Amino acid sequence: MLEVSSVSVTPPPAEAVAPLMRGLDVLRRLTDAEGTLALAELARATGLARSTVDRICATLAHLGYVRLDGRDASLAPPLMAVANACLDALRIPGPLGPLADRLADELDESVSIAVPDGPDIRFVHQVLRRRALSISFRVGDLLPGERSAPGLVFGRGVPWAVDDQLVERGLIAVAAPVHGPDGAVVCAVSVVSHTSRHTAQGLGETVRGPLEACVREMERVLARPGPAAGTTETGTAPPEDAPVVSLARGLTVLTAFDAAHPALPLSRIADATGLPRATARRALLTYEHLGYVTRGDALYRLTPHVLGLGCAPLSRTTLPRIAAPHLTALSGLLGESVGLSVREGDAVRCTARVAPRRVMSVDIGVGSRLPAARTAAGHVLRDGGAEAVVDGPEAGLRSMAVPLRDRAGRVVSALDVTAHQGRGEDGAWREALRAAGARIEAELHVTSRFVSVPAH
Numbered sequence: 001m002l003e004v005s006s007v008s009v010t011p012p013p014a015e016a017v018a019p020l021m022r023g024l025d026v027l028r029r030l031t032d033a034e035g036t037l038a039l040a041e042l043a044r045a046t047g048l049a050r051s052t053v054d055r056i057c058a059t060l061a062h063l064g065y066v067r068l069d070g071r072d073a074s075l076a077p078p079l080m081a082v083a084n085a086c087l088d089a090l091r092i093p094g095p096l097g098p099l100a101d102r103l104a105d106e107l108d109e110s111v112s113i114a115v116p117d118g119p120d121i122r123f124v125h126q127v128l129r130r131r132a133l134s135i136s137f138r139v140g141d142l143l144p145g146e147r148s149a150p151g152l153v154f155g156r157g158v159p160w161a162v163d164d165q166l167v168e169r170g171l172i173a174v175a176a177p178v179h180g181p182d183g184a185v186v187c188a189v190s191v192v193s194h195t196s197r198h199t200a201q202g203l204g205e206t207v208r209g210p211l212e213a214c215v216r217e218m219e220r221v222l223a224r225p226g227p228a229a230g231t232t233e234t235g236t237a238p239p240e241d242a243p244v245v246s247l248a249r250g251l252t253v254l255t256a257f258d259a260a261h262p263a264l265p266l267s268r269i270a271d272a273t274g275l276p277r278a279t280a281r282r283a284l285l286t287y288e289h290l291g292y293v294t295r296g297d298a299l300y301r302l303t304p305h306v307l308g309l310g311c312a313p314l315s316r317t318t319l320p321r322i323a324a325p326h327l328t329a330l331s332g333l334l335g336e337s338v339g340l341s342v343r344e345g346d347a348v349r350c351t352a353r354v355a356p357r358r359v360m361s362v363d364i365g366v367g368s369r370l371p372a373a374r375t376a377a378g379h380v381l382r383d384g385g386a387e388a389v390v391d392g393p394e395a396g397l398r399s400m401a402v403p404l405r406d407r408a409g410r411v412v413s414a415l416d417v418t419a420h421q422g423r424g425e426d427g428a429w430r431e432a433l434r435a436a437g438a439r440i441e442a443e444l445h446v447t448s449r450f451v452s453v454p455a456h
């Protein structure tokens, strides 16, 4: 929404990898378009030939980063692995996020953490507590520095800044800087509210004490040593069968970074990715030119600019949205109605449903509630995740369900197939449900590493 285009004005170095530059451009355009663009539109926006866009998108689809659906290309949840590498290597949302969450609880207001990204600011953590606001920012969103409280903190070096409706009417925020052990400002914490609740000055007076206490606590956490770097890494072999191999290889460089390895020398990046040194070096030169990587003391680091590769549109999602393409595929495979449900007391509520078009298909609408005891999904949700088969919910129907678990292993939803009795074979149903469930869980887990993903 407020993404500022960051077109590099200097020409790329001679050794820059052109297909990697094109692939990054495609990902950035899809991000700016909130996740989906027609392939023809991508060709127009990038100025590339349609055949080139098709090959790039086929490579991104091969990596799981993009989904191709007819004429459209959409960002896909596995791309969050790139944002996660950046968020992890920043060592900010991981260690400081829980303290921001606590401050939001204490004040009953929204709280965010932002880092500088060139002249702009980039959100790396968000705790939403908003009632009256029409917009809210997501992890990965960019705001102009001079029009946001965190930007004023970074730009002016002040201990305290107020955003009195600079971004949007009614939106007010106060921000304070958080310093690293070397005294440099690493991020800013903001408390965000609305003019219906406070004046900007009143917000400052109310939150200053707790915000400053939170910042002191954050600075203590930052002064502790980070996770120790592992000694060896197993190389992730770059895909050799992608249509555009140099793009596929180049993208593996980004996920070599994490909290234990926020700064890496070329040799470690080559080892971690399994790329020849010269190939890794050219990819890094390309990233450096585009502002995704910085180099200092022979060590490379990711910049928050990496969050411009899909993070914001992929981070505000729900389990039903993540599951949607998998439900369509599963329903197509089994030729039956499949869906998701969550528990609500003694009932289950359907949160997603995909049914094949045919007469006599099972009709359970999204939002409908059924007694937990009468559905397989209900049994799964009630009984701690054991797979279940139930005859019901109506006479003549049979349903089978498997659990979907979050990163912590808690059952958050059930995936079911429901059909008229006498159709389908339990063994085939179970195998297909488990495989689809595993795919949905993998995407849920990569998406929810640094942001919360509601089950409905």
Ligand code: PHB
Residues within 6 Å of the ligand: 111, 112, 136, 137, 147, 148, 149, 150, 163, 167, 173, 175, 190, 192
């Ligand atoms: C936000 O977190 O939404 C936020 C923070 C600071 C601002 C504006 C918005 O100045």
